[in-house]
Amino acid sequence: MKIPLSRIAHARSGDKGDTANVGVIAYDQRHYPILVREVTPERVKRHLGDYVKGKVVRYELPNLGALNFLLYEALGGGGTISLRIDAQGKTYGAALLGMEIDVDERDLAG
Amino acid sequence: MIRIANGQGFWGDWLEAPVRLIEGGPIDYLALDYLAEITMSILQKQKQADPRLGYARDFPPLIGRVARQLRDRGVRVIANAGGVNPVACAEEVKRLAPALKVAVVLGDDFYDRIDEFLARGWEMRNMDNGAPLSMIRKRILSANAYIGAFPLVEALATGADIVVAGRCTDTALALAPMIHRFGWKPDDWNLLAAGTIAGHIVECGAQCTGGNCIADWQTIPDFANIGYPIIEAEPDGTFVITKHRGTGGRVSQDTVKEQLLYELGDPESYITPDCVADFTSIRLSDDGPDRVRVSGVHGRPRPELLKASISYEHGWKAAGSIVYSWPDAVAKARCADRIIRERLAQLGLRFDEIHSDLLGLNACHGPAAPRVQDPPEVQLRIAVRGEDRSSVERFTREIAPLVLAGPPTATGFGEGRPPVREVVAYWPALLPREAIQTRVEVFE
Numbered sequence: 001m002k003i004p005l006s007r008i009a010h011a012r013s014g015d016k017g018d019t020a021n022v023g024v025i026a027y028d029q030r031h032y033p034i035l036v037r038e039v040t041p042e043r044v045k046r047h048l049g050d051y052v053k054g055k056v057v058r059y060e061l062p063n064l065g066a067l068n069f070l071l072y073e074a075l076g077g078g079g080t081i082s083l084r085i086d087a088q089g090k091t092y093g094a095a096l097l098g099m100e101i102d103v104d105e106r107d108l109a110g
Numbered sequence: 111m112i113r114i115a116n117g118q119g120f121w122g123d124w125l126e127a128p129v130r131l132i133e134g135g136p137i138d139y140l141a142l143d144y145l146a147e148i149t150m151s152i153l154q155k156q157k158q159a160d161p162r163l164g165y166a167r168d169f170p171p172l173i174g175r176v177a178r179q180l181r182d183r184g185v186r187v188i189a190n191a192g193g194v195n196p197v198a199c200a201e202e203v204k205r206l207a208p209a210l211k212v213a214v215v216l217g218d219d220f221y222d223r224i225d226e227f228l229a230r231g232w233e234m235r236n237m238d239n240g241a242p243l244s245m246i247r248k249r250i251l252s253a254n255a256y257i258g259a260f261p262l263v264e265a266l267a268t269g270a271d272i273v274v275a276g277r278c279t280d281t282a283l284a285l286a287p288m289i290h291r292f293g294w295k296p297d298d299w300n301l302l303a304a305g306t307i308a309g310h311i312v313e314c315g316a317q318c319t320g321g322n323c324i325a326d327w328q329t330i331p332d333f334a335n336i337g338y339p340i341i342e343a344e345p346d347g348t349f350v351i352t353k354h355r356g357t358g359g360r361v362s363q364d365t366v367k368e369q370l371l372y373e374l375g376d377p378e379s380y381i382t383p384d385c386v387a388d389f390t391s392i393r394l395s396d397d398g399p400d401r402v403r404v405s406g407v408h409g410r411p412r413p414e415l416l417k418a419s420i421s422y423e424h425g426w427k428a429a430g431s432i433v434y435s436w437p438d439a440v441a442k443a444r445c446a447d448r449i450i451r452e453r454l455a456q457l458g459l460r461f462d463e464i465h466s467d468l469l470g471l472n473a474c475h476g477p478a479a480p481r482v483q484d485p486p487e488v489q490l491r492i493a494v495r496g497e498d499r500s501s502v503e504r505f506t507r508e509i510a511p512l513v514l515a516g517p518p519t520a521t522g523f524g525e526g527r528p529p530v531r532e533v534v535a536y537w538p539a540l541l542p543r544e545a546i547q548t549r550v551e552v553f554e
Contacts, residue, residue, distance in 0.1 A: 010325040010364060014373035017238055017538065023371020025364070027325065049477025059377050061390050064367050068374050076465065080148055080534055081424060083465035083493035085473045093324060095475040 002100045008108070009035060011093030018078030019054075019070055020089030022096050026065040031108070035067050036060065038101035044069055047099040048092070069096075112291050114284050114308075114341045118142040118189075119315030121149055121166050127315060127338045128172060132179050134354035137340060141283035142189035143313050144169065150277060151421035151534040153193035154221070154252035164195030165202075165274075173272060174206030180271060181209060188262060188283050192276040194219055194252055197551070200274045204553050213270035215261045217548035218277045220418075220541075221253045227545060234418060234539035243539065249423040251534060255541055256417045258383030259305070260296065261548035262286035268552050277419055279382050281309030284341060292345040296384075296412075303387035303409025304347035306380070310387075311351055311369050311404075312339040318351060318369035320359035325368065332358025337400075348405040350397050361400040379410075383417075386410040415540040424535035425462065426502040429493035430509040431469070433522030436486045442517040443468055443490040449516055450492055450508050459501035461494045489522065495533060502530050 005024070008031045013022040024039055026032045041056040054072030061068060075089055076082035086092070115137040117128030121144040131137055144166035157164025169191035173180075180187065192199045192214065200214045220227065224247070227234065234243040243250075254277035263286050265273040273286075285305035288294060294301045311318050319339050320330040337357025342350040351366055353359060370389060374380070377389035386409060393406035434442040447466045454464065469489035472479035494505045506527045513520045 010323075010368065012322070012324065012368040012372050016373060016375065017536065021371070021374055023368065023374060025325075025367045025371065027364070047478055051476040051478070061371075061377050063390055063392055064370065064394070066367060066371055068371055068377055070375065077463075079536055081495070083427065083429065083463055083495055085467050085469065085491060090322075091474040095478040097324070098475070098478055098480065 001103060003103055004097065005039065005099045005101050006097035009097065011097050013089045013091070013093035015075055015078060015088040018075050019072050020074040020092050022069045022071065022092050024067045024069070024096060029065040032062060032065040034101065034103055034107050038103070039067060039099070041069065043099065044071070044096060048074070048095060112139065112287060112343050113137045114139040114141060114287050114343060115338060116141045116143065116284065116312035116315055117338050118144060119313065119317060120144065120146055121168065123315055125168065125172070129176055130357070131338055131340070131354070132176050132183065132185055134357060137185055139287040140185055140187045141312070142169070142187065142191060143280045143283055144189060144191045145193065145277060147419055147536045148421065148534060150194060150252040150254055150419060153195070154421070157195050162198050165193040165199035166191040169199060170202035170206050173203050173210070177207035177210055186266070186271055186273070188266070188273040188275070188286055190275045190278050190283065192274045194221070194254070194276065196274050196276050200553050203272055203274065210271040211269060212272045212274060212553040213265035213268045214551045214553070215257070215265050215273065215275040215278065215548055216551060217261070217546055218254045218257045220255060220546065224250060224253055227541070232541055232545060234420065234541065237538040237540065243420070243537065246422045246537065251421045251423060253418065253420045255546045256383060256419060257546065257548055258282050259285040259289055260384070261550065263289045265550045266290040268550060270552060280313035281306045281382055282384065284309035284312055285384060288343050299385050299409035299411055300407060301347040302385040304349065304407035305343070306382050306385060306387045306409070307389070307392060307404065307407055308341045308343060308349050310380070311366060312341055314369060314372065315339065316359060317372065318366055319353050319361050320365050323360070323365050323368055325364035330360050334358060347407060348403065350401050350403050352401045361402055363394050363396065363402055366394060366402045381413055383412060385412050414543065416543055416546055418539045418541045420537040420539060421534050422537055424533040425495060425497040426499045426530055427493060427495040427533050428502050428506050428528050428530045429491055430506060430528040431489050431491040431522070432509055432512055432520055433487055433489045434517065435519040435521065437484060439485055439488045440468060440471055442519065443488050445517045446490055446512050446520070447492060449512060453508050454505060457504060459504055460498045461496040461501060463495045465493045467491045499530065506530060
């Protein structure tokens with residue numbers, strides 16, 4: 001079944017120049033493998049569409065049940081140059097949590 | 111065990127937070143982080159206008175207000191409030207709190223030595239695009255090297271009540287007291303990494319104690335009285351993140367994890383002037399209500415180069431907005447956007463970028479925003495940026511006319527013409543360590 005990522009994960013996002021970072025964290029450590037399987041860099045890039053002009057790189061933190069995504073050229077120039085309302089990517093975590101992922105009951109039971 | 115609190119996540123954070131940390135329970139050190147990358151350039155401009163300015167002006171009055179409690183409770187303060195004028199900052203602190211001993215850390219600011227550095231072959235190329243610094247030489251507003259915890263330790267060793275630094279790393283503010291009290295050595299990489307990670311967790315103030323936390327945010331108690339973070343640090347590098355009893359907010363593994371991920375790059379290599387910390391080694395465990403224990407941290411040797419934070423002038427910008435109500439608010443706002451753009455083009459104005467957002471529709475999340483059918487209202491926000499100030503100035507006069515001369519139901523223009531702001535851009539670069547010599551000055 002399809003569920004929004006927000007059902008099993010929370011997130012925080014921030015910026016470094018024109019690169020946004022989004023940390024995605026499983027509420028339940030047992031769901032971390034679902035994040036690894038479902039939240040791929042390709043799908044993240046597709047979900048955020050033309051808000052991310054550059055590449056998406058994923059890092060794994062199994063110790064925290066978390067993934068860290070770097071979204072390059074994703075802030076309209078970044079910092080003070082960007083004319084966007086969210087020039088620092090503060091809301092990108094919430095945006096990513098709206099992504100749909102594919103899970104079955106067995107997955108969620110851990 | 112020592113307790114290190116953080117009472118300020120940026121310049122502009124809650125003024126009461128440091129006071130409540132001092133009065134609300136035991137702490138030994140109070141770290142205050144005032145500097146963002148952009149703050150340095152603002153301070154540099156203030157200093158150019160008035161040589162007595164150029165530091166975080168909230169800081170001296172705060173110390174004046176709490177001077178007595180600091181003395182009574184034996185709390186020492188470490189702050190990067192000095193900006194580009196740490197000596198002026200320290201003098202103002204002394205004026206408002208004469209009984210306190212103040213130590214200033216100097217040497218991070220190399221604005222007056224840029225040409226000397228360039229002549230020595232230190233090109234300071236932009237880390238993002240490789241461009242040489244000479245490209246923007248004439249437009250530079252500020253230049254600082256990020257210094258680590260050890261210069262702050264030297265300042266603590268003078269016995270000062272207040273340590274004022276310029277551009278030290280945010281994490282150094284919390285790491286320095288650990289090194290000072292526990293006698294950690296410059297090559298104790300695991301310990302330095304542990305203290306650095308503690309510093310990272312608290313550097314944004316309440317952002318690790320329930321602030322800006324997505325996890326179960328509706329159940330986080332009493333935001334109005336949120337407790338700012340306290341590190342209970344042990345000599346072996348383990349520590350607990352907590353807050354004063356009776357304060358609002360929450361410390362849980364969820365709130366701490368969110369902050370650990372904040373502004374993180376490669377988690378195996380969190381680089382500071384003191385060490386390279388490995389975030390994949392962190393172990394978290396519950397330690398009672400509003401207490402999270404952190405252990406297991408690994409570190410690697412510090413980098414050979416220091417990071418420089420250079421800011422420069424990059425033209426002008428302005429953003430104006432206008433609100434359209436239901437029905438067809440989106441169509442009306444898009445129509446207004448087209449009108450403004452057509453008029454800007456007719457006037458022959460020059461911009462590097464024109465950007466429009468529809469607030470209430472998709473401005474934050476763009477293509478990822480959920481679809482909304484005919485919202486009750488939307489706000490058109492249109493922004494321009496360019497090198498030509500007069501073009502940006504003229505743009506600010508092109509929004510109000512839409513109220514009477516464009517699509518119907520326009521409102522929300524009560525605040526008048528938007529201000530023109532200078533754009534200050536940031537130039538990340540590297541410098542050899544030998545370029546920067548820090549020193550400590552004491553004001554008795």
